[in-house]
Amino acid sequence: MGCWVAGMEASKGKLLFMSTDQPVEAIIHPHILECAPEESLREVARRMSDRRCSSILVVEDGQPVGIWTERDALRLDYASGDTGRRAVGEVMTAPVKTIPGSTPANEVAVHFQEDQVRHYLVVDAAGRPQGVVSQTDVVLNQSIEHYLHLREVGSVMRQHPPRVANDASLSEAVTTLREYGADAVVVGEDADPGILTERDLVRALASESTTATAGELASRPLLAAPVEQSLFHVRNLMVEEAVRHVGVTDDSGRITGLVGFTDILSSVEFVYVRELKSALRERDQALQTSRKNLRMAERIIEASPDGVIITDSETRIQSVNPAFTRLTGYQPEEAIGQTPAMLSSGRHGPEFYREMWRELRERGHWQGEIWNRRKNGEIYPELLTITGIEDDEGVVTNYAAMFSDISRIKENEERIRRLAYYDALTGLPNRRLFDDRLQVAIAQAHRYEHQLALLYVDLDRFKRVNDTLGHAVGDALLLQVADAMRAELREGDSLARLGGDEFVVLLPEIDESRDAVNVARRLVERLGHPFNVDGNELFVTSSVGISLYPLDGDDGEALSRAADNAMYRAKELGRNTYQLYTPEMNAHTFQSLTLENHLRRALEREQFECYYQPLVDAASGELVSAEALLRWHHPDMGLVSPADFIPLAEETGLIGPIGDWVLHHVCQQLRWWQEAGLPVVPVGVNISALQFGRDNPVEPLEAALADSGIDPGLLALELTEGVLMQDTQRSVERLRRIRDMGLGVAVDDFGTGYSSLAYLRRFPITALKVDQSFVKGIAEDPEDAAIVSTVVSLGRSLGLKVVAEGVETPGQLAFLQEEGCHVAQGFHFGYPQPAEAFAADWLVD
Numbered sequence: 029m030g031c032w033v034a035g036m037e038a039s040k041g042k043l044l045f046m047s048t049d050q051p052v053e054a055i056i057h058p059h060i061l062e063c064a065p066e067e068s069l070r071e072v073a074r075r076m077s078d079r080r081c082s083s084i085l086v087v088e089d090g091q092p093v094g095i096w097t098e099r100d101a102l103r104l105d106y107a108s109g110d111t112g113r114r115a116v117g118e119v120m121t122a123p124v125k126t127i128p129g130s131t132p133a134n135e136v137a138v139h140f141q142e143d144q145v146r147h148y149l150v151v152d153a154a155g156r157p158q159g160v161v162s163q164t165d166v167v168l169n170q171s172i173e174h175y176l177h178l179r180e181v182g183s184v185m186r187q188h189p190p191r192v193a194n195d196a197s198l199s200e201a202v203t204t205l206r207e208y209g210a211d212a213v214v215v216g217e218d219a220d221p222g223i224l225t226e227r228d229l230v231r232a233l234a235s236e237s238t239t240a241t242a243g244e245l246a247s248r249p250l251l252a253a254p255v256e257q258s259l260f261h262v263r264n265l266m267v268e269e270a271v272r273h274v275g276v277t278d279d280s281g282r283i284t285g286l287v288g289f290t291d292i293l294s295s296v297e298f299v300y301v302r303e304l305k306s307a308l309r310e311r312d313q314a315l316q317t318s319r320k321n322l323r324m325a326e327r328i329i330e331a332s333p334d335g336v337i338i339t340d341s342e343t344r345i346q347s348v349n350p351a352f353t354r355l356t357g358y359q360p361e362e363a364i365g366q367t368p369a370m371l372s373s374g375r376h377g378p379e380f381y382r383e384m385w386r387e388l389r390e391r392g393h394w395q396g397e398i399w400n401r402r403k404n405g406e407i408y409p410e411l412l413t414i415t416g417i418e419d420d421e422g423v424v425t426n427y428a429a430m431f432s433d434i435s436r437i438k439e440n441e442e443r444i445r446r447l448a449y450y451d452a453l454t455g456l457p458n459r460r461l462f463d464d465r466l467q468v469a470i471a472q473a474h475r476y477e478h479q480l481a482l483l484y485v486d487l488d489r490f491k492r493v494n495d496t497l498g499h500a501v502g503d504a505l506l507l508q509v510a511d512a513m514r515a516e517l518r519e520g521d522s523l524a525r526l527g528g529d530e531f532v533v534l535l536p537e538i539d540e541s542r543d544a545v546n547v548a549r550r551l552v553e554r555l556g557h558p559f560n561v562d563g564n565e566l567f568v569t570s571s572v573g574i575s576l577y578p579l580d581g582d583d584g585e586a587l588s589r590a591a592d593n594a595m596y597r598a599k600e601l602g603r604n605t606y607q608l609y610t611p612e613m614n615a616h617t618f619q620s621l622t623l624e625n626h627l628r629r630a631l632e633r634e635q636f637e638c639y640y641q642p643l644v645d646a647a648s649g650e651l652v653s654a655e656a657l658l659r660w661h662h663p664d665m666g667l668v669s670p671a672d673f674i675p676l677a678e679e680t681g682l683i684g685p686i687g688d689w690v691l692h693h694v695c696q697q698l699r700w701w702q703e704a705g706l707p708v709v710p711v712g713v714n715i716s717a718l719q720f721g722r723d724n725p726v727e728p729l730e731a732a733l734a735d736s737g738i739d740p741g742l743l744a745l746e747l748t749e750g751v752l753m754q755d756t757q758r759s760v761e762r763l764r765r766i767r768d769m770g771l772g773v774a775v776d777d778f779g780t781g782y783s784s785l786a787y788l789r790r791f792p793i794t795a796l797k798v799d800q801s802f803v804k805g806i807a808e809d810p811e812d813a814a815i816v817s818t819v820v821s822l823g824r825s826l827g828l829k830v831v832a833e834g835v836e837t838p839g840q841l842a843f844l845q846e847e848g849c850h851v852a853q854g855f856h857f858g859y860p861q862p863a864e865a866f867a868a869d870w871l872v873d
C-alpha cells in the first residue's frame with residue numbers, strides 16, 4: 029500500500045497541470061444545447077451563435093443521435109446558396125461519442141486524443157445525457173497559467189498562415205482553410221488585415237450571408253502580439269477582447285504568424301496529455317507494484333508462524349491467518365465478528381487493558397506480553413504487537429495484531445532462572461538464591477528488630493553411601509533427605525542446598541535461640557531415622573551448626589561463617605548433633621539456663637554418652653585402639669562439648685562422679701562389644717587434673733573393671749603433662765598402681781608442657797600423644813614439623829608408643845609415616861562416633 033501512495037506522490041510531483049482527480053461530470057456545462065435532426069443549419073447556427081456554443085446535440089425521440097460542431101461547418105459547401113436550408117441531421121457527426129460522467133477529468137484528455145474528437149456527450153450510469161464536454165473545458169480546468177507564462181507565442185503560432193483576398197468568396201476561403209487544415213484565415217493586406225474563422229462560418233450560416241465576400245465576413249482589426257510575447261499574455265488578450273485568434277508580428281511589425289485559441293489549447297493539451305499519460309503509466313505501475321506487494325503481504329501473513337488478527341476500528345475481528353487457528357484453536361469463522369476479548373485469560377485486570385489502549389492511542393502501537401486462553405481452555409503467554417492502521421486522514425480504520433506463543437521462551441527463561449537459582453537435583457534454592465534471601469531476611473530483622481537463625485546441616489555419612497552404593501543411590505538419598513527436612517520446617521522458613529551433602533536452613537524470625545535449637549533437634553532426629561532407597565536401608569545422621577542474628581554477626585557472610593564453624597564443631601563432637609555457635613555464646617546460654625543445675629542432673633537423666641574415635645596404625649591404617657570422648661546431650665543446646673563443661677565439672681566437683689561414670693561406662697561398653705563377639709581394641713579414657721589429683725581414680729577404676737570383668741589391658745588412661753607434674757611423687761605412685769593393674773598410660777597433649785626426658789623416665793607411661801597443634805602445623809611451620817619429629821624419635825628411643833593427634837590431611841600422615849610415628853588419630857581417619865556407629869564402622873568386618 030505504501031508503494032502505491034509513493035507512486036502517486038511521484039506522479040503528482042511531475043504533473044504541471046493536473047490538480048485534482050475530479051470526475052468529468054463536475055466540469056461540464058449542464059445545459060445541453062439541443063436540436064432536432066430535421067432542423068435547418070441556419071436555425072441551428074443561429075442558436076449556437078446566440079448561446080456562444082461551439083456544438084449542438086442532435087436529439088430524436090429523446091435520444092441523442094448525433095452532434096454538430098463549429099468544426100463541422102468547415103465541411104459544408106458554401107458555393108450553393110441554400111446550404112443554410114439543409115437539415116442538420118444530414119451533416120451532423122453520428123453516432124455521438126459518449127463518456128461516463130465518473131471518468132476522471134484528467135483522463136478525458138487522453139480519450140480526446142485517442143478518439144480524435146473534440147466533444148463528448150457525458151452520460152450518467154444509466155446512459156442519460158448529463159452534458160457535453162469539450163477539449164477546451166478539460167484543458168481550462170487545469171491550472172495552466174504556470175505553463176502559459178513559460179512559453180512564448182512564437183512557439184505555438186502557425187507560421188505563414190493561410191491568406192485570402194478581401195474579395196474572395198466564402199467558398200474560396202473555406203477551400204483555403206481545408207487545404208491548410210486551419211481553423212482561421214487572414215483576410216486582406218497587411219495594412220488592414222482581417223480574420224475569418226470556423227465561428228464566422230457558423231455566423232454566416234446564421235445570418236444567411238454565405239454569399240458575402242471573405243472581406244465582408246472577416247472580423248477586423250486582427251489583434252497582434254510580438255513573437256516573443258508569453259502565451260499567458262496572448263491568452264489574456266483573447267479573453268479580454270473576446271477574440272479567438274491573434275496575429276503574431278516580427279520585429280518589423282509584419283504579421284508572420286497566426287495563433288488561435290485552439291493552438292494554445294493544443295499545445296497545452298499536448299504537454300498535458302503527455303504528462304498525463306506518463307502519470308497514468310506511473311500510477312498503473314504503482315498500482316501493479318502495490319497489488320504485487322499486497323499479494324506478497326497476503327502470502328506472508330498466510331505463511332507467517334505468528335498469529336495475525338485484523339480488526340476494524342471497533343476491534344471486531346475481520347480476518348485471521350492460519351497461524352491464529354493453530355495457536356488459539358479457533359477456526360476463522362468462529363473468530364470473525366468477535367472481538368479479541370474471546371481470547372482473554374482473565375489474568376489481566378481492567379487496569380492492564382486501560383494502559384494498553386492508552387499507549388496504543390498515544391503511540392499508534394503497543395507491544396507486550398499477555399496471557400491468553402486457547403479454545404481448549406489452556407492459558408499460554410504470548411508476545412503481542414498491536415498496530416493501529418490509519419487512513420490518509422490519520423483516522424484509525426483497523427487494528428493489526430501479531431502474536432507468537434512464547435511458552436517455550438518462558439519455559440527456557442524459567443529453566444535458566446532455575447539453573448541459576450535452584451539446585452538441579454533437589455529443586456531447592458542454591459547458594460546464590462539463598463544468599464539473596466538471607467540478605468533480605470537480615471534487612472527485615474534489622475528493621476523490625478527481631479532475631480533470625482541460620483542452620484548449616486551436613487550429612488555425616490553421605491560420602492560412604494556415594495562410595496559404596498554409587499551416585500544414583502546417593503542422589504536419591506539426597507532427594508529424600510531434602511523432602512524430610514522440608515517436612516520439618518514451617519512455611520516461611522527457607523531450605524537450600526549448598527552442594528554435596530550440605531544444606532542450610534534460614535529461620536527468618538525467631539523469638540529466642542531455643543526456637544532455632546528446637547528446629548535443629550527436629551532435623552537431627554528426623555535425619556537420624558533410616559532412609560529406604562531402592563531397598564537399601566540407609567543411615568545418615570547429620571551435624572547442624574546454628575548461628576543467630578544479630579548475636580553472631582550482622583551480615584550474611586559472618587552468619588554463614590559462624591553456622592559453618594558451629595556445624596564443624598558438631599562434627600568434632602561426633603556428629604548426629606547440633607551446635608550453637610561460639611563457646612562465648614554457649615557459655616552465655618549456659619548461664620541463662622543455669623548450667624550447673626543442669627550438669628548436676630545430667631547424670632541421673634542419662635544425658636551423657638561416650639563417643640569413640642579410632643586410633644590407627646600409621647603405616648597400615650589398621651585400627652589399633654580408640655579414645656573415649658564424653659558428650660553431653662543437653663535438652664536445649666544439643667550436644668555440648670567436654671571442652672565446655674569439663675572445666676565447670678571440675679569447678680563444681682562434679683568431675684568425680686562424671687569421671688567415674690565414664691570409666692564405668694567404657695568398661696561396660698567393652699564388655700558388651702566382647703559379648704557381641706566383636707574384636708575389641710584398647711580404649712583410652714581422659715582423666716582430668718582434679719579427677720586424678722584429688723579424687724584418685726584408682727578405686728573407681730578397680731570397681732569399673734570388676735563390674736565389667738574386662739581385661740584391664742583393654743583400658744588406657746590419658747593424662748596431660750600438667751596433671752602428672754602437680755604432685756610428681758603421688759602421681760608416680762598412682763600411675764604405678766594403675767600400670768600394675770595392667771592398664772596403659774598415655775601422656776596427652778605432649779609437647780605443650782614440660783616435655784622433659786627426666787619425668788618421662790620417671791613415670792611409668794606407655795604412650796606419648798603428640799599435641800594436635802604441632803601436627804596441624806607440619807606443612808606450614810618447620811618448627812612444628814621439627815617438634816613432631818623430635819617427639820617421635822624421643823618416644824621411640826624411650827620405647828614408648830607415639831600417637832599423633834589431630835591428623836587431618838594425607839600430607840600430615842605421609843610426614844608422620846616417614847618419621848616413624850606409630851599411631852595416628854584424627855579426622856582424616858574418623859570422627860568421634862557413638863558406640864554403635866563406631867562398632868559398625870570399625871569393629872565389624
Ligand SMILES: Nc1nc2c(ncn2[C@@H]2O[C@H](COP(=O)(O)O[C@H]3[C@@H](O)[C@H](n4cnc5c(=O)[nH]c(N)nc54)O[C@@H]3COP(=O)(O)O)[C@@H](O)[C@H]2O)c(=O)[nH]1
Nearest residue numbers: 600657658669670671690714715716776834835836854855
Ligand atoms: N576429663 C575428661 N576430659 C574429656 C573427656 N572427653 C573428652 N575430654 C576432653 O575434652 C576436650 C575436648 O574433647 P573433644 O571435643 O571430644 O575433642 C576431641 C576430638 O574430637 C578432637 N579431635 C580428634 N581428632 C581431631 C582432628 O583431626 N582435628 C581436630 N580439630 N580435633 C580433633 O580432639 C579432642 C581429643 O583430644 P585429646 O583428648 O587431647 O586426645 C579434649 O581435651 C578432651 O581430652 C572425658 O571423658 N573426661
